[in-house]
Amino acid sequence: MKATKAHWPTVVIVGVGLIGGSIGLALKARKRAGRVIGVGRSPASLAEAKRLHAIDEASTDLAAAVAVADLVVVATGVASIPGILDQVDTAARPGTLVTDAGSTKARIVAAWEKGRSLRGTRKSGSSLRGRQARFVGAHPVAGSHRRGPAAADPQLFQGRVTIVTPAAATPPADVEAITDFWSALGSNVATMTPRDHDRILAMTSHAPHVVAAAVAAATPAEARPFTAGGWRDTTRIAAGDPELWADILLDNAPAVARALSRIAGVTEKILDALESNDRRRLVSLLMRAKEDRDALGS
């Protein structure tokens, strides 16, 4: 327990969709920010986020907003995050805290660290510069197949895990400051390397997404009227945004391929038991899966 609650005078959220909007709502519900500025490209989304009180102010000018920020959260699709982080770093006051909410981490953190290593090579007139801001990547393992500020929820992070993924060179004080931020939203923070994050999330999120999409697409239209709760549950995440998910999967392709291979291996074992009419082995395989599933609750 800390004696005082962490508080940030000005928080800038880049991207006011489900995650960005939920961050704004959580900050305001918990009174952890003086003001929240939402930055985005879509005036409609910004207006909706403001109407829903997820943000206090809206801006399409990232540099101007970031220049007054104490903390910046980049909550856009993973493909755009490295470029936005560069823009944030250029516009932010030195020492500004920065984090992101991307579903992959290795590529994003590596891109930031590459910029950091350029420190000291800055030349007059060159675009090369070291990092001025203090970035620590993060991934709130919460979400939905829905999107947009209308789906935002101040409780989205409550009791859920956020994984914070410092690089080897990240100062411990920065990790602590970003941990405080995600904790302030109600989440339980775990810390691991970006590579461990991507390996684990390939198994718990990215590969299941591929499998859900495959089940949905493999089901012929004539069979659809005869689906029930099981099919609906199994395929639900296939309703997620294809552009966002393509970028996540491409960002983490080797780990996703390995996770799919693990899943295919278990499927083969079940199929073998089925085709050899080995009921005992089939029950045993299904029982192990049930135990693994039951360990998580409903």
Added chain:
Amino acid sequence: MKATKAHWPTVVIVGVGLIGGSIGLALKARKRAGRVIGVGRSPASLAEAKRLHAIDEASTDLAAAVAVADLVVVATGVASIPGILDQVDTAARPGTLVTDAGSTKARIVAAWEKGRSLRGTRKSGSSLRGRQARFVGAHPVAGSHRRGPAAADPQLFQGRVTIVTPAAATPPADVEAITDFWSALGSNVATMTPRDHDRILAMTSHAPHVVAAAVAAATPAEARPFTAGGWRDTTRIAAGDPELWADILLDNAPAVARALSRIAGVTEKILDALESNDRRRLVSLLMRAKEDRDALGS
């Protein structure tokens, strides 16, 4: 619209778990039965079903209960259904309506029809006899990964599909009578051959169950704390009863293998797009899956 609602003076439900209990609750809520007798092997389940008012009377003596039935529903696991149908047929008054709620149909209907074809070969002292009862197989495509009478719900069938699967030789009047029964519980009845049923359900239910089990079992324990809603949804049905599911899968093994092969084919396409870094193709595959999923609603 019928002028009068179908009503059965005495309905016997063999198996008072989730499905059998829900049938009892629905019959009573809709006042479609004079009395409902539950038959089972477990006195505890029977007592619970009676306490929950899913049945009026409980019996462990199948023959005695069935002898007074106007309609019998067999709502046990698929492996036991053919044997129970034989017992029901032996004990029932000639012309008694009989249906089942098994998740597979071809083997169950074939076993019944085999008995029907023995009509006329009945010999004194032989156990061989033709069918006295009027059986039409059915499958209410509703359910849950939960089980037992405590999970029963009078609305379980409301607005859901029940597939009725007559054999080629089933009299149309019997199909109509059994259609009336499942309609009376609130379900929308579709009619198809047992083989079509099994082929379609392999795709909409049995193969997704295998996939869900494979995802659950492939996820290492260290990754479990980092699962979110997507993993939980995708794997939910893996919590189903392994014994019941092993029998369903074994009953429909060739169709399940074909459905799994379809799913593997789509998975391979997604993996190919991923490994060749073909974003456009990956988005297109995920978009098709999303459209297929969106066609069903949440």
